[in-house]
Amino acid sequence: MIDKDRIKGAAKEVAGQVQKETGKLTGDREMQARGEARKTEGKIDKAAGHVKEVLRGDK
Known part of the structure; x- marks a missing residue:
């Protein structure tokens, strides 16, 4: 069973990439x-979810 953190992390990763690219297009370095x-936070959430799965024996 996939951990909720992995799903949440994937969503944050995608949202972060969109936000970063929007910042590039508009020249807004702060948004980038x-x-x-946000993208990095998503990667951390995904990794935490994976660890939880391993500890539960799901993988």
Whole structure:
């Protein structure tokens, strides 16, 4: 069973990438940085979800 953190992380990762690219298109460096941070947060959530799955014995 996939952990909720992995799903939440994937969503944050995609949203962060969109935000980062929007910042690039508009020239808004602050938005780019927030997007990159959100993307990184998503990667961390995904990794935490994976660890939870391993500890439960799902993988």
